[in-house]
Amino acid sequence: MDFNSILNEIKPTESENKEIQDMSRDILDYLTFECEKRNVDAEIFLVGSVSKGTYLKGKSDIDVFISFPLDTPVEELKETGLILGYACSDHFDGEAGEHYASHPYITSKIDKFEVDFVPCYRIRDGSELKSAVDRTILHTNYIKKHLQEYQKDEVLLLKRFMDMTGTYGSEFKVGGFAGYLCELLIIKYGTFENTLNEASNWRYGHVIDLENYGTSKMFKDPLVVIDPTDKNRNVGAALRLDKMAEFIQSARNYLNSDNKLAYFYPIEKNISKDYVIKSFDERGSDVIALQFRIPEIPLDTLHPQLMKTVGSIAERLDGNGFNVFNYGYWTDEESVAIFVFEMANAVLNKVDINKGPKIFIKKACKQFIDAHGIENCFVQDDYLVQAIERKHDTAEGFIDDLLTEKNITKIKVGKNLTESILDSYSFCELEDLVLSDDFWSFCDDLIVPGQYIRR
Amino acid sequence: MDFNSILNEIKPTESENKEIQDMSRDILDYLTFECEKRNVDAEIFLVGSVSKGTYLKGKSDIDVFISFPLDTPVEELKETGLILGYACSDHFDGEAGEHYASHPYITSKIDKFEVDFVPCYRIRDGSELKSAVDRTILHTNYIKKHLQEYQKDEVLLLKRFMDMTGTYGSEFKVGGFAGYLCELLIIKYGTFENTLNEASNWRYGHVIDLENYGTSKMFKDPLVVIDPTDKNRNVGAALRLDKMAEFIQSARNYLNSDNKLAYFYPIEKNISKDYVIKSFDERGSDVIALQFRIPEIPLDTLHPQLMKTVGSIAERLDGNGFNVFNYGYWTDEESVAIFVFEMANAVLNKVDINKGPKIFIKKACKQFIDAHGIENCFVQDDYLVQAIERKHDTAEGFIDDLLTEKNITKIKVGKNLTESILDSYSFCELEDLVLSDDFWSFCDDLIVPGQYIRR
Numbered sequence: 001m002d003f004n005s006i007l008n009e010i011k012p013t014e015s016e017n018k019e020i021q022d023m024s025r026d027i028l029d030y031l032t033f034e035c036e037k038r039n040v041d042a043e044i045f046l047v048g049s050v051s052k053g054t055y056l057k058g059k060s061d062i063d064v065f066i067s068f069p070l071d072t073p074v075e076e077l078k079e080t081g082l083i084l085g086y087a088c089s090d091h092f093d094g095e096a097g098e099h100y101a102s103h104p105y106i107t108s109k110i111d112k113f114e115v116d117f118v119p120c121y122r123i124r125d126g127s128e129l130k131s132a133v134d135r136t137i138l139h140t141n142y143i144k145k146h147l148q149e150y151q152k153d154e155v156l157l158l159k160r161f162m163d164m165t166g167t168y169g170s171e172f173k174v175g176g177f178a179g180y181l182c183e184l185l186i187i188k189y190g191t192f193e194n195t196l197n198e199a200s201n202w203r204y205g206h207v208i209d210l211e212n213y214g215t216s217k218m219f220k221d222p223l224v225v226i227d228p229t230d231k232n233r234n235v236g237a238a239l240r241l242d243k244m245a246e247f248i249q250s251a252r253n254y255l256n257s258d259n260k261l262a263y264f265y266p267i268e269k270n271i272s273k274d275y276v277i278k279s280f281d282e283r284g285s286d287v288i289a290l291q292f293r294i295p296e297i298p299l300d301t302l303h304p305q306l307m308k309t310v311g312s313i314a315e316r317l318d319g320n321g322f323n324v325f326n327y328g329y330w331t332d333e334e335s336v337a338i339f340v341f342e343m344a345n346a347v348l349n350k351v352d353i354n355k356g357p358k359i360f361i362k363k364a365c366k367q368f369i370d371a372h373g374i375e376n377c378f379v380q381d382d383y384l385v386q387a388i389e390r391k392h393d394t395a396e397g398f399i400d401d402l403l404t405e406k407n408i409t410k411i412k413v414g415k416n417l418t419e420s421i422l423d424s425y426s427f428c429e430l431e432d433l434v435l436s437d438d439f440w441s442f443c444d445d446l447i448v449p450g451q452y453i454r455r
Numbered sequence: 456m457d458f459n460s461i462l463n464e465i466k467p468t469e470s471e472n473k474e475i476q477d478m479s480r481d482i483l484d485y486l487t488f489e490c491e492k493r494n495v496d497a498e499i500f501l502v503g504s505v506s507k508g509t510y511l512k513g514k515s516d517i518d519v520f521i522s523f524p525l526d527t528p529v530e531e532l533k534e535t536g537l538i539l540g541y542a543c544s545d546h547f548d549g550e551a552g553e554h555y556a557s558h559p560y561i562t563s564k565i566d567k568f569e570v571d572f573v574p575c576y577r578i579r580d581g582s583e584l585k586s587a588v589d590r591t592i593l594h595t596n597y598i599k600k601h602l603q604e605y606q607k608d609e610v611l612l613l614k615r616f617m618d619m620t621g622t623y624g625s626e627f628k629v630g631g632f633a634g635y636l637c638e639l640l641i642i643k644y645g646t647f648e649n650t651l652n653e654a655s656n657w658r659y660g661h662v663i664d665l666e667n668y669g670t671s672k673m674f675k676d677p678l679v680v681i682d683p684t685d686k687n688r689n690v691g692a693a694l695r696l697d698k699m700a701e702f703i704q705s706a707r708n709y710l711n712s713d714n715k716l717a718y719f720y721p722i723e724k725n726i727s728k729d730y731v732i733k734s735f736d737e738r739g740s741d742v743i744a745l746q747f748r749i750p751e752i753p754l755d756t757l758h759p760q761l762m763k764t765v766g767s768i769a770e771r772l773d774g775n776g777f778n779v780f781n782y783g784y785w786t787d788e789e790s791v792a793i794f795v796f797e798m799a800n801a802v803l804n805k806v807d808i809n810k811g812p813k814i815f816i817k818k819a820c821k822q823f824i825d826a827h828g829i830e831n832c833f834v835q836d837d838y839l840v841q842a843i844e845r846k847h848d849t850a851e852g853f854i855d856d857l858l859t860e861k862n863i864t865k866i867k868v869g870k871n872l873t874e875s876i877l878d879s880y881s882f883c884e885l886e887d888l889v890l891s892d893d894f895w896s897f898c899d900d901l902i903v904p905g906q907y908i909r910r
Contacts, residue, residue: 203815204837222837245814245837252820253829284804284848321778321799325806344776344806348799349739351780359700360658365707374708378905382659382677382700387904393739449842450833 001193006264007153010160012057020050020060023113027064031088040080043067043122047140049179052147054155056163062115064088065137067122070130078103081119088117100298103131126230138229143183146210146228157192158182160264165250166452167243172303175240177247184210184225184235196251202244250453262455269444269451276443277430283447285325286346288396289433290339292425297416299333305414306331309421310339312412316402317341321348322395326449330442338428338439342446343395352390359384396427456648461719462608465615467512475505475515478568482519486543495535498522498577502595504634507602509610511618517570519543520592522577525585533558536574543572555753558586581685593684598638601665601683612647613637615719620705621907622698627758630695632702639665639680639690651706657699705908717910724899724906731898732885738902740780741801743851744888745794747880752871754788760869761786764876765794767867771857772796776803777850781904785897793883793894797901798850807845814839851882 012020024046031044048063049055066084068077082098085106089096094108094115106117120137121130129135147155159182162168170178177185188208189195207216207224213231216224222244223236236244254263270276280287294302306329314327323344331337354372357364365384369377376387392398401407403425408418433439445451467475479501486499503518504510521539523532537553540561544551549563549570561572575592576585584590602610614637617623625633632640643663644650662671662679668686671679677699678691691699709718725731735742749757761784769782778799786792809827812819820839824832831842847853856862858880863873888894900906 201817204813241837242834245834245839248814249820249832249834249839252817283806285806286804323776323778323800323803325804342804344803345778345800348778349741349780349797351738351740351799358659359703362656362707365704374909376905377704378908379697379700379704380904382696384700384704449835450831453833454829 001260003153003157003192006160006261007156010056010156010264011153012055012060016057016060020062020113023111024050024062024064027062027088027092027110027115030091031064031066031084034084034087040084041069041072042080042084045137045140047136051140052143052183053152054143054147054159054179054183056156056159060113062110062113063136064115064117065133066117066119067137068119070121070123070128072121074103074130077119077121081117082106085117085119089115103133105133126227126233129230135227135229135233139180139227142228143180143187146187147183151186151190154186154190154192154195155183157264158186158195161192161196161250161254162247164264164266164452165246167247167250170238172300172307174243175238176243177239178235181225181235181239184208184228193255196254199248199251200255202248246450246453253454257455259455267451267455269441270448271437271440271444273430273433273440276440276447279447280342280430280443283342286343286395287430288339288341288343288346288399289428289430290341290399290425291428291433292337292417293335293420293423294331294333294337295416295420301416302331302333302337302414305417306337306339309411309413309417313339313399313402314341316411317343317395317398320398322346322398326446328442328446330439332436332438338433338435340443340446341395346395348390348393350390350393352388353380354386354388355380356384356386358382400427456715458608458612458647461615461716462611465511465611465719466608467510467515471512471515475517475568478566479505479517479519482517482543482547482565482570485546486519486521486539489539489542495539496524496527497535497539500592500595502591506595507598507638508607509598509602509614509634509638511611511614515568517565517568518591519570519572520588521572521574522592523574525576525578525583527576529558529585532574532576536572537561539574540572544570558588560588581682581688584685590682590684590688594635594682597683598635598642601642602638606641606645609641609645609647609650610638612719613641613650616647616651616705616709617702619719619721619907620701622702622705625693627755627762629698630693631698632694633690636680636690636694639663639683651710654703654706655710657703701905701908708909712910714910722906722910724896725903726892726895726899728885728888728895731895731902734902735797735885735898738797741798741850742885743794743796743798743801743854744883744885745796745854745880746883746888747792747872748790748875748878749786749788749792750871750875756871757786757788757792757869760872761792761794764866764868764872768794768854768857769796771866772798772850772853775853777801777853781901783897783901785894787891787893793888793890795898795901796850801850803845803848805845805848807843808835809841809843810835811839811841813837855882 028044028046035042045065045067047065050060050062066081086096089108092110094110096106096108099105099107108115118133120133123129123134126135159168162177167176169176185195188210189198204222209216209226211228213226215226215231219234221234221237222241223239225235227233227235254260310327310329314324317324324341325344326342329337329339356368359382368384372386377384392401403421483499483501490497500520500522502520505515505517521536537559541551544563547565549565551561551563554560554562563570573588575588578584578589581590614623617632622631624631640650643665644653659677664671664681666683668681670681670686674689676689676692677696678694680690682688682690709715765782765784769779772779779796780799781797784792784794811823814837823839827841832839847856858876
């Protein structure tokens with residue numbers, strides 16, 4: 001397989017690379033100088049895919065780490081880090097803003113580049129770790145040392161393949177492979193195609209232990225990749241089981257395909273509102289869409305909470321006789337989120353059974369009858385039960401009742417979402433929604449799941 | 456509580472009793488004489504509730520047992536038993552017919568009485584048992600010896616109470632209490648009301664061991680009543696858990712009732728077709744009724760097979776996304792049976808998931824894709840699945856497909872029913888059915904379950 005054509009498209013041009021490397025060096029030089037000038041005991045590092053030479057064309061964020069000695073008080077580290085970040089941003093006429101990961105950092109738009117200034121501690125190995133970002137410098141050093149020059153292209157191919165099959169990115173929205181994990185896979189397996197070959201045979205709990213630490217037994221994750229810079233950490237911990245499975249099947253599909261090149265390009269999608277509505281209609285599915293405001297919380301908090309909440313509602317629907325065929329959530333990540341339930345059945349009859357105690361527990365039976373009256377009480381197997389009017393014979397009515405102050409505690413709602421859901425949710429008809437293509441693309445993914453993993 | 460009024464209604468009158476005792480003695484005398492005349496070594500016994508004095512008014516079947524020595528060849532026993540039965544029937548101008556339990560017996564309509572002539576072996580205790588009927592004489596003797604005179608009325612009250620609350624009768628159709636079991640309960644607990652008092656406190660696995668055999672550990676049934684004539688037999692074995700539970704709750708309801716007398720009379724029921732159809736309609740329930748011919752098999756074979764079959768179909772419906780609210784069967788016990796399913800939901804959307812193997816089993820995934828094509832294949836959790844058109848989006852269509860030569864093996868069908876179901880089943884609308892009140896009463900029981908256990 002000749003990858004030149006695709007590499008031509010995804011690999012930064014020499015001039016693009018020169019530009020970014022120049023800018024990176026200027027920033028490093030400036031910060032190093034500033035530290036000396038201000039008598040700050042900090043070292044400046046370029047980290048991430050730009051420094052490793054494994055970034056895809058157009059995805060050239062510059063990650064600058066300002067590392068302080070381990071004995072620096074955390075408040076001093078934060079403050080000095082922010083001051084230096086702002087100073088650098090100003091010096092290069094950037095537009096800066098503050099963000100929060102494990103501690104605050106500065107992001108600045110400088111020229112055409114997105115530059116992150118991240119204060120951290122200078123550690124020698126994982127055991128000295130003070131915050132999650134501290135190990136980034138160790139990661140960068142490891143990759144620079146062990147990834148061979150020709151393998152940088154292989155990393156690009158793997159990242160692109162994963163991106164186009166929907167498995168790239170360790171952020172919670174995706175739950176897929178991190179860039180660092182891709183690089184370790186190429187170090188382990190040599191090339192992109194060999195990685196796919198090997199992955200196609202992975203079993204649950206597959207172990208990659210480049211430094212032979214022998215610590216894999218510590219981890220129960222589907223994929224265990226011992227961090228070469230920290231024997232007590234699994235780089236694959238954030239990889240969701242379904243994303244691992246999708247990658248494995250994508251790899252097999254690719255290896256069996258006569259049209260391998262297509263796996264490096266986006267699929268063609270149906271993203272019109274009309275198509276979506278017509279499709280659900282042809283499938284005979286009732287669709288319930290529920291819209292609400294989202295709170296201002298980090299995306300890596302928002303996404304898992306949305307997923308947990310929509311899943312919990314679907315579970316309750318299923319447990320109460322309604323039949324959820326598929327469900328999902330979509331958010332613009334700014335102001336609104338929508339839960340969508342595709343129902344195999346959204347309407348039930350109007351009678352229900354209120355299950356009481358076992359007949360053999362006399363006192364409980366007495367209490368049940370005292371509470372509900374003897375009317376309509378009868379025996380099912382060895383339970384005392386009562387025939388009652390079904391509280392909600394439509395799925396919408398059921399959800400409506402669930403999303404109340406009193407009942408919302410019965411489901412698992414992301415804790416930051418409870419208030420905004422209660423305050424702002426409303427049911428909506430798909431036809432009435434005026435939303436970006438991204439929403440209709442999400443609906444299309446519900447209608448045609450798995451379209452990314454095959455060509 | 457004064458039971459005289461109810462006893463007046465349910466207890467045979469003196470003249471009725473004299474008539475039946477006279478007839479019984481005439482039969483016994485005739486048969487004893489015939490045996491001597493024909494040189495047959497057999498003893499004649501009157502057994503059952505008539506001989507024990509525990510029969511309800513109008514339920515006066517005469518049970519005559521012809522008992523042979525243990526060394527009689529079984530063929531000789533059968534033949535001689537039939538000859539004697541027919542001879543006796545002829546002598547008294549009866550209309551005789553053959554029936555089959557564990558071996559053949561004669562039933563004859565003599566005058567206004569139904570007389571059974573049953574050949575059996577003369578055993579001294581359960582260990583000598585050759586067929587199920589052999590122990591009947593032992594039972595009769597035990598009750599005659601241990602049931603006190605005043606307790607005969609208590610037995611009548613208990614039988615009547617059970618009959619009116621739907622728990623009397625050990626035949627498979629009911630699954631309730633046998634007459635012998637009622638008599639043992641009265642021997643144990645003394646009176647009708649005390650039996651109810653005690654039963655209201657029964658737990659699962661309650662043990663009654665009148666002769667203190669200490670063999671109760673052998674049995675796992677809900678109610679264990681060691682047969683006083685056979686320490687290895689549980690008289691409660693045929694009692695279904697739900698019937699035991701219904702009796703317990705009926706007892707509690709009775710004891711708490713201000714209208715105890717009502718428990719000795721039939722409830723008022725709605726048994727019109729219009730009422731049934733209107734009720735199902737108001738409940739928003741789709742009703743599926745399935746009619747077929749029944750084979751000529753004993754009722755105690757027919758009923759469990761019907762119950763097993765309708766339950767198995769309901770289970771399959773539930774397991775395939777349809778929602779069965781309630782179901783049951785009805786039969787005229789002569790030519791036809793009807794399965795009725797009251798559906799909470801009988802329609803689904805038109806798409807389905809065909810679940811394939813775990814992603815990690817490479818070979819199985821390849822076979823799945825080879826068989827189904829890569830189209831529509833996707834990953835759910837760690838399974839390879841395929842989106843397909845749902846084969847049946849209505850419960851009726853689903854059943855229709857299940858009841859075919861090819862698929863009927865997937866459900867548990869009574870083995871004597873398979874052929875007649877396949878040959879003759881058809882769906883029917885309730886409105887089109889022309890059936891006895893008994894069928895509409897059965898439907899009413901689906902609509903108002905448990906109406907028998909309360910007043």
